[in-house]
Every structure is written in structure tokens, then in C-alpha cells.
Amino acid sequence: MKITLAQLDYLIGDFKGNAGKIRKTIEEARKRGSDLVIFSELTVSGYPPLDLLERKEFIEQCRQTIDELAPACTDIAAIVGSPSINPAPEGKNLFNSAFLLYDGKVQDVIHKALLPTYDIFDEYRHFEPNTEVHIIHLKGKKIALTICEDLWDEQPIEMEFGKSRLYTFSPMQELSKSDPDFIINIAASPFAYNRIGVKRAVFVNKALAYKMPVFYVNQAGAQTELIFEGGSMVVNPNGEIVAEMKRFGEDVQDFELEEVMSEMKKISVSPPDDYIPEVFDAIILGLKDYFGKLGFTDAILGLSGGIDSAVSLVLAKEALGASHVHPLLLPSQFSTDHSVRDAEKLAKNLDVSYHIVPIKDAYSAFDKLLRPFFMDLPFDVTEENLQARIRAVLLMAFSNKFGYILLNTSNKSEAAVGYGTLYGDMAGGLSVLGDIYKSDVYKLAKYINRDKEVIPENILIKPPSAELSPGQKDSDSLPDYSLLDQILYQYIELQFPVDEIIEKGYDAETVRKTIRLVNMNEYKRYQAPPILRISSKAFGAGRRLPLVASYD
Numbered sequence: 001m002k003i004t005l006a007q008l009d010y011l012i013g014d015f016k017g018n019a020g021k022i023r024k025t026i027e028e029a030r031k032r033g034s035d036l037v038i039f040s041e042l043t044v045s046g047y048p049p050l051d052l053l054e055r056k057e058f059i060e061q062c063r064q065t066i067d068e069l070a071p072a073c074t075d076i077a078a079i080v081g082s083p084s085i086n087p088a089p090e091g092k093n094l095f096n097s098a099f100l101l102y103d104g105k106v107q108d109v110i111h112k113a114l115l116p117t118y119d120i121f122d123e124y125r126h127f128e129p130n131t132e133v134h135i136i137h138l139k140g141k142k143i144a145l146t147i148c149e150d151l152w153d154e155q156p157i158e159m160e161f162g163k164s165r166l167y168t169f170s171p172m173q174e175l176s177k178s179d180p181d182f183i184i185n186i187a188a189s190p191f192a193y194n195r196i197g198v199k200r201a202v203f204v205n206k207a208l209a210y211k212m213p214v215f216y217v218n219q220a221g222a223q224t225e226l227i228f229e230g231g232s233m234v235v236n237p238n239g240e241i242v243a244e245m246k247r248f249g250e251d252v253q254d255f256e257l258e259e260v261m262s263e264m265k266k267i268s269v270s271p272p273d274d275y276i277p278e279v280f281d282a283i284i285l286g287l288k289d290y291f292g293k294l295g296f297t298d299a300i301l302g303l304s305g306g307i308d309s310a311v312s313l314v315l316a317k318e319a320l321g322a323s324h325v326h327p328l329l330l331p332s333q334f335s336t337d338h339s340v341r342d343a344e345k346l347a348k349n350l351d352v353s354y355h356i357v358p359i360k361d362a363y364s365a366f367d368k369l370l371r372p373f374f375m376d377l378p379f380d381v382t383e384e385n386l387q388a389r390i391r392a393v394l395l396m397a398f399s400n401k402f403g404y405i406l407l408n409t410s411n412k413s414e415a416a417v418g419y420g421t422l423y424g425d426m427a428g429g430l431s432v433l434g435d436i437y438k439s440d441v442y443k444l445a446k447y448i449n450r451d452k453e454v455i456p457e458n459i460l461i462k463p464p465s466a467e468l469s470p471g472q473k474d475s476d477s478l479p480d481y482s483l484l485d486q487i488l489y490q491y492i493e494l495q496f497p498v499d500e501i502i503e504k505g506y507d508a509e510t511v512r513k514t515i516r517l518v519n520m521n522e523y524k525r526y527q528a529p530p531i532l533r534i535s536s537k538a539f540g541a542g543r544r545l546p547l548v549a550s551y552d
Contacts, residue, residue: 001141001257004029004037007232008250009221011293012046013058015065019044022080023072025252030076034254035139037078040186040219041148042096044069044082047188047219048226053094053126059083066099066106073101077138079145081186083127084109092128098147098186100136108136112147113171120190120226120533120542133171135178141257144180144212146171148187151214152202172206182213182257189218191229191248191282192536193275194493200233200241208239213260220250222289225533225540227282236260248281276440276447279534280315283432286532287319290430291405300404302391302425303327303347303354305339306464310346310455311444312409312432322351326404329356330391332363334470338458345456359390366390388424396427405429408529413438413481415528415539416488417514418521419474426528434531435538437488438464438481479510487514493537519551 006025010018022039029037041047044065045058052058062082069080077100084097095111111130115123133150135142150171172183183206189199207214213236220230227248234242234255242260245251291297299316303309309327316325329343340356347354366386374382399406408428410420412435420426433441445455464474464481478484487506490496491514498515502508525539526547537543 001036001139002032002034002254003215003257004032004034004252004254005215005217005232005234005245006037006039006252007217007220007230007245008039008043008252009228009289010043010046010219012049012223013052014046015044015061018046019065019069022069022078026069026072026076026078028252029254032254034076037076038184038186038215038217039078039080040217041081041098041188042083043080043186046223048121048223049083051126053083059085059094066101070101070106071104074104077102077107079184079186081147084111086128088128092124092126094127095130096123096127096147098145100138100145102138107138110134110136110145110147112150113169114149114152116149119537120540130171131169133174135175135180141182142178142180144172144175144178144183146175146183146185148185148189151183151185151206172210176210180212182215182260183207183210185214185216187216187218188228190226191278191534193279193282193534195536196275196278199231200244203233203235204239204241207235207237211237213237213242213257215255220246220248222286222532223293224290225286225530225538227286227533229278229282229285234260247278248285276443279436279440280444280447282534283315283436283532284319287316287430287432290532291320294405296403296405298324298326298402298404299407300326300328300395300398300402301407301409301428302395303329303343305329305335305341305343305459307441307445307455307459308411308433308438309343309409310459311441311448312407313346313352314350314448314454315432316407317350317352323353325352326398326402327352327354328395328398329354330359330394331356332358332387333360334387334472338462342456342459346454346459349454349456357394359387359394362390362394363387385421385424388421392424392427399429407432408434410434410528411438411441412436412539413478413485413488415525415531416492416521417478417484417517418524419478420524422524422527426524428529431529431531434528435534437485439485479514483510484514487511488518491515491518492543493535495537515551519549523547 008021026037044062066082080099084095086095098110099106100108113130115127115129117124136145203214203216215234217232218230219228229247231247232245236242313327331340395406406428408431411433414420415434445460448454465472490501502511522545531538531540
């Protein structure tokens with residue numbers, strides 16, 4: 001049996017476009033003599049469709065698309081993911097399903113059992129969990145067709161079905177009782193730099209546990225903040241990875257089942273020693289798809305001469321092209337000459353055109369306007385934030401006039417502790433670095449400069465500063481980023497309690513102050529732009545905390 005894995009990039013709700021990709025891939029696989037083409041989870045609708053699943057016309061279009069695709073599968077079979085209607089009078093209205101198309105019609109339908117309800121996932125909001133599994137049959141082969149978590153579970157999981165019944169259910173354990181020939185897993189699994197090895201291990205361990213090949217098909221592309229790295233793979237019965245497909249891009253490959261079974265070819269795959277190149281590729285993909293799928297072409301951002309805006313500009317230029325990125329240099333009376341020179345040098349290195357719009361006069365006008373009310377009160381964060389908000393007004397003016405999307409350049413460390421100005425430097429249509437700690441921003445900069453100096457060296461070595469007051473440095477308000485980021489990672493990603501972090505040897509006062517800043521600034525993050533997600537715990541939809549709460 002010749003099996004084709006189709007790792008494609010879909011657009012949520014674009015039924016015509018998605019179906020066109022599927023149909024074209026089926027036809028090309030037929031010409032190559034393939035028996036079966038496998039697509040990813042919720043192929044037809046795109047993933048994740050969220051509350052579009054509550055719209056009757058959306059579900060009708062899903063089923064209509066399946067019916068239109070079936071005739072393309074005559075002498076070739078296809079597995080296509082789509083929502084389907086639950087005919088039972090009880091439970092949710094929909095299943096998350098995989099359709100087997102063959103002989104011009106739907107031959108079988110498999111429903112997902114283990115619905116994720118953690119982090120960004122909320123499938124139980126819309127889908128009914130399946131309580132029964134069965135093997136599918138094709139050309140004399142018995143196939144264990146699974147959808148994402150249905151294979152990934154390591155232990156039987158207790159799940160609530162309907163209103164009161166409680167089951168302990170492991171789909172793959174049940175399927176294995178029918179002695180299938182191989183396993184298929186279709187998924188829409190987003191990228192997380194700290195889970196690269198974990199994901200590979202799942203499929204290796206399942207192949208070893210059940211002594212049969214695993215064919216895994218993941219989605220490619222990005223959907224708003226979610227970035228799907230692809231990385232579909234084939235694992236032989238000995239747990240050896242036969243092939244791993246392209247990461248951060250579309251890919252279609254053919255495999256002979258008999259060759260996979262006989263271990264005729266295998267590759268050595270291990271998690272990369274350095275995750276930074278993958279983060280770099282992920283952010284570029286996220287930017288490309290966010291702009292492309294929204295129909296925008298150009299971006300604008302504030303270029304300060306600091307590390308964050310420098311890295312953001314490089315990423316935007318790589319994703320959109322030099323002629324589609326428009327940085328503004330917005331110096332105030334507190335901006336240093338070298339910051340302006342550094343920003344200009346970077347723009348010239350990238351062959352990106354830029355404008356310098358000094359904000360001193362605008363700031364003076366506001367200062368004059370407010371002086372009768374502020375009188376002799378000292379300069380403080382009010383005046384600092386005023387500068388950031390003036391910059392945001394100017395950036396948004398260019399955005400509105402020319403149709404650019406404003407890119408936010410704040411990093412995860414700053415967002416975590418509230419080191420940013422609402423309606424100022426936190427403004428934007430998309431956050432480029434919002435899931436990247438400051439320490440990793442520096443690593444990205446060094447990766448960018450790996451072959452030649454793109455980002456001027458002075459940007460990398462000077463102390464970080466918002467330059468909103470004379471001689472200001474980030475270290476005046478925050479611990480050193482190398483220390484701060486360790487504390488933040490343990491609290492945010494690992495979700496360790498404060499006392500446990502202190503027990504690891506960190507200064508108690510520093511830990512408590514840091515965590516207090518994280519907790520008290522949730523209201524700011526709630527108003528931040530969507531963040532390109534590259535970790536297992538990003539701010540936004542995957543980390544939902546009350547704005548008003550006692551965290552002590």
C-alpha cells in the first residue's frame with residue numbers, strides 16, 4: 001500500500017480554498033500511484049474554528065465540502081478531517097471527525113474521544129466525546145485511525161460524557177484489541193519550543209508499545225497566534241523515525257507501507273540542541289500567515305535603537321520583504337544620539353526605508369497643556385507614559401493613512417511584569433515578541449548576526465533602556481533579565497508556587513516582588529494585542545486569569 005501524507009496550510013472558513021488544496025493533492029497522489037492520502041485534523045474547516053462551530057451555515061458548508069470531495073476519491077482513498085453532526089438527542093451537537101472517502105463516497109467516519117480542554121484548547125465546548133471506537137478497513141488492511149489526543153494519551157483518562165456519566169477510556173488500547181496493521185494519527189498540534197522532543201517521543205513510544213507503524217500528519221501554517229510547525233512523521237514498529245517532513249511549511253510525501261514495515265530506511269532524529277533557529281522560523285511563518293490570510297501586505301513599527309524593535313524589524317523584513325516594512329524613528333529629548341544612529345544603521349543594513357519623526361514638540365505641547373493642572377508636581381511615570389502614547393498616536397496615524405498593521409515589539413519579560421505603557425508601547429495589531437523572554441531576544445539577535453553583522457553590535461551590548469527619562473535603565477526597575485527570566489519561566493510555564501521557587505535558591509524578596517508584578521498586571525495583558533505563540537504557556541487565550549483576585 002502506498003500512503004501519501006499531506007501536510008498543508010489551511011484558512012479557517014475558506015471552504016473553497018481548502019477543498020481546492022485537498023482535491024489537487026488527491027489528484028497528484030493518484031498520478032503517483034498512491035492508495036491513500038491522509039490530511040490533518042479538521043482539514044475542511046481549518047483549525048481552530050472556535051465559535052464558528054455554533055453557526056448552522058458553517059457546519060452545513062463543512063458537510064457539503066465533504067460531499068463534494070468524495071467523488072474525487074474513486075481509485076484512491078482519502079482521510080479528511082471535519083466537524084460532523086451528532087445525531088443523538090443528548091450531548092453536544094457536533095463531533096470532531098475523520099472521514100474515510102473511497103469509491104466516490106463516505107465509507108466510514110471516526111469521531112475523536114479525548115477532547116483537550118487545557119491551555120488554548122477548548123474542544124469540549126463544542127464537541128461530544130466519542131465513547132466507542134472501531135477499526136477502519138481499506139484494501140485488505142486494518143487501520144487504527146486516531147485523532148490527535150486519542151493516540152497521545154499515555155494513561156486511560158477519566159472523561160465526563162453527557163451530564164453525569166463518567167468513563168475511563170483509552171482509544172488506542174481499545175483499537176489494539178482488533179490487531180490493526182498500522183496506526184494513523186491526524187492532528188492540529190501547534191508549535192512550542194519547549195516541547196519539540198516530547199512530541200516526537202509520543203509517536204516513537206506508541207510505535208514501540210503497539211509494535212506497529214505510526215503515520216502522523218500535522219497541520220502547517222499559522223492561525224492568528226497559533227503556529228503549526230508541521231513535522232509530520234512516520235515511525236516504524238521498532239520506534240525508529242523513518243521520515244520527518246518539513247517544519248514550518250507545506251509538504252507532501254509518499255511512503256510504501258511494506259518498506260516502513262521492513263525498516264528499509266530510517267533516519268536519526270533528535271531534538272535540536274538550540275531551539276532559537278526554530279523560534280526564528282516559527283515567528284516568520286506566524287507573521288507571513290497573519291498578514292497573508294488577513295489580506296494585508298505592509299507593517300509599521302517603532303524603531304528605537306533597542307534590541308526588541310531591532311529583532312522585530314529583522315523578523316518582519318524576513319517575513320514580508322524589505323519594501324513592505326516601514327519603521328518610524330521617534331526620538332524624544334531623552335533619546336540618545338547613539339540610539340538614533342544604531343536604528344538608522346540597522347535600517348540601512350536591511351535596505352529598509354525609514355522616517356524620523358521627533359516627538360519633542362508634541363511632548364512640549366502636551367506638557368504645556370497639562371501644566372496648569374499638574375502645577376509643580378515632579379516628573380514621574382506620567383510624563384514617561386506620555387511619550388510612549390505620543391509615539392503610539394503617530395504610529396497609528398501612519399497605520400490608518402497607509403493601511404499598515406502596527407507590530408508590537410514588547411517582549412514576554414516586559415509583558416509579564418507590566419513594564420509597558422497601555423495605549424503606548426503596548427499598542428499594535430500583532431505582538432511579535434510577546435512570547436519570547438528578553439534573554440531569548442538577545443539569543444535571536446545573535447542568531448540573526450551568525451554570518452554577518454545585521455543588528456549593530458552596539459544594540460547588543462548597551463544596557464536595555466526605555467529612554468523615557470534622563471539616564472534611565474531597565475535595571476533601575478527590574479532584576480537583571482537573566483535572573484528575572486528564570487523566575488518568570490518557573491512561575492508562568494512550569495506554574496511553580498512562590499515558595500517552591502524560593503526553595504531553589506532564589507532571593508525571597510526578589511521572587512515575591514516579581515510574582516507580585518506578574519499578578520497585578522493581568523489587566524494590562526488583557527488589553528494587549530494577540531501574541532505569536534512559541535511556548536507551551538503564552539499570554540492570551542491559553543492563560544486565562546481573573547483581572548481582580550487575591551493571589552496571596
